[in-house]
Amino acid sequence: MADEPSVSVLWFRRDLRLNDHPALLASVAAGTTVLPVFVIDPSLLHEGTPRADRLLASLASLSRDTRDNLVIRTGDPVEVVPELAAEVGASQVHVTRETTPYGRRRDEAVEAALQAAGRQLVATGTPYAVGPGIVVNQSGTPYKVFTPFSRAWREHGWPAPAERPTRIPWHHGVRSDDLPEPTSTERIEAGEQAALKRWEAFLTGDLDGYARDRDRPDHDTTSRLSAPLKYGEIHPRTILADIAAHSAGGSKATHTFTNELAWREFYADVLWQHPASAWHDLRPELERLEYDSGPETDARVEAWKQGRTGYPIVDAGMRQLLAEGFMHNRVRMITASFLTKDLHVWWPVGARHFLDHLIDGDIASNNHGWQWCAGTGTDASPYFRVFNPITQGTKFDPDGEYVRRWVPELRHLKGRTAHEPWARKDGYEHDYPQRIVDHDAERKKTLSRYEAARR
Incomplete structure (x- = not known):
């Protein structure tokens, strides 16, 4: 038989x-x-x-x-x-x-x-080029700082992409539930072919200028591969193999882009080694850091969530998040710094809000990115890193195009003046909100609290 x-x-x-x-x-x-x-x-x-x-x-x-x-x-x-x-x-x-x-x-x-x-x-x-837990230092200890991890990660290397089977004998005839109906009526580009198409367009178009333009939210020149990578519609090995073929001798742009993949792998490794860091501070010496709470803080957090803080670059990012389920990475850092260091709110509040809305929400990258901004996670001495939302806006959105795109109350302001409506007589004529806090004062408070917690 x-x-x-x-x-x-x-x-x-x-x-x-x-x-x-x-x-x-x-x-x-x-x-x-x-x-x-x-x-x-x-x-x-x-x-x-x-x-x-x-x-x-x-x-x-x-x-x-x-x-x-x-x-x-x-x-x-x-x-x-x-x-x-x-x-x-x-x-x-x-x-x-x-x-x-x-x-x-x-x-x-x-x-x-x-x-x-x-x-x-x-x-x-594994979803990663190098499986979490593999890259360790010479004493067998996992890394908590990105730069040495990235060097060891590159030196370790990764396998070539796996071949696709020549024939896949699918089993059929099994009952399947229907997929739920999506809420959005707009067509969403998703799936493996869309990811490969997007990657090919970036590889042959915007990659060469990536090192120069990646921090500009007013330019749509990033890869937009964070969601395809989250869902595994494309594997990072495929991307790394194509980069090697595209630029055999290497370049600043390919090195910078590869570094962004390394950050994704680094945060996955940190979460693997320290599972509790998903929702708790990685650095225990800052667990005593003082945070604000109460009705006034709750109102400020709500203003932050709705993009009504009075700081244009922050509000533009938060409104993009609500509208698109996406936010430019530079603006993610600015908005995270604002919540944790201008409003003095513990980072999980913001991390949860991001995960609730981001289409590329990945717990390792999202939550450890938040800790990096808050100063309680990876990196050697980030406690003094407080992003100024005004200078960040004028530096990375110098013509104000990103702000005007997402904050219609400021579209009447030309150029970089969109970042400082308080400096114009007509800055608030379309009901843009006043600043909810004074950045300089809150920065001093943050540094004082960090020093007290470190002591």
């Missing part, structure tokens, strides 16, 4: 693509057919948000790429995945190895449930 066809389950998570996908290769090698699955976890997907709509668009694209064989199930993966494996008689469920605290706990629970039924959870590959 011939062996019955075997089914291997490929459980997609942060790897919504078919190219450069080691877990896909492993699932093809393990089974006669491959059942592609995505589990909508209600604890992670908050319907009606820009991030949810972005994920749904990516899943719709992946479904097309799998010839409409992608099975969608909704519920707790600890229950759904073992039930689905039993339903199709699969002995193995293949995944890309997870690295976040929640993902690791979830996968451990799924693995235990599968093992209880005589099945396996097989983890292959």
